[in-house]
Amino acid sequence: MAHIDFVGQVHRSTKRDYLARVMEGDKAEYSQVAIQWGREYWDGDRRYGYGGFRYDGRWRPVAEQMVKHYGLQSGDSVLDVGCGKGFLLYEFTQALPGIRVAGIDISAYAVENGKEEVKPFLKVGTAAKLPFPDRSFDLVVSLTTLHNLYLPDLWSGLREIERVGKKSKYIEVESYRSEREKVNLLYWQLTCRAFHTPAEWEWLFRQVGYTGDHSFIFFE
Secondary structure (H helix, E strand, C coil): CCECCCCHHHHHCCCCCHHHHHHCCCHHHHHHHHCCCCHHHHHCCHHHCCCCCCCCCCCHHHHHHHHHHCCCCCCCEEEEECCCCCHHHHHHHHHCCCCEEEEEECCHHHHHCCCCCCHHHEEECCCCCCCCCCCCEEEEEEECCHHHCCHHHHHHHHHHHHHHEEEEEEEEEECCCCHHHHHHHHHHCCCCCCCCCHHHHHHHHHHHCCCCEEEEECCC
């Protein structure tokens, strides 16, 4: 189990006004809307989530780095747990022609509005119970997803990722290293339910037997 940062640059490319997020309007109401995972979260007002989740190519370098690091070959398979609209999976198909992709997301809206090229490979479902046989995928990834689960489902989700992966796994979750980063995370997040330090996350990984790689998002 190693710490590897594939996604930091993508995360840091978004500018955030933490105080405005928490001061403007009723954040509890916005969160209640966001956790429905519908149109408002993905493509509605910024108060409820992304404010328009559109393909812009930013995930291509991430896919290329993962292909290289994990030594993926044409014909290998990748599962994205919490795939959203499938943008990362599409980039895998561009970075490595012949790769086989699959994605699962809790949001029916995201799957229904997925990127057309990979939409047939996306399913609605939960990380806590992946609808795939043991050791199905050469690489299983889950980015900015598992921290949205309460502990019982989080525990199950980690075990499910370990179960369906036959070789490599990679998880990225939100975390904090200081009181300032914790406050920023609380101010910014709409859907996070697992608030843990890196040491706590790594303890949890060990407890459930997760053997893959990981990284953290920090709100600096």
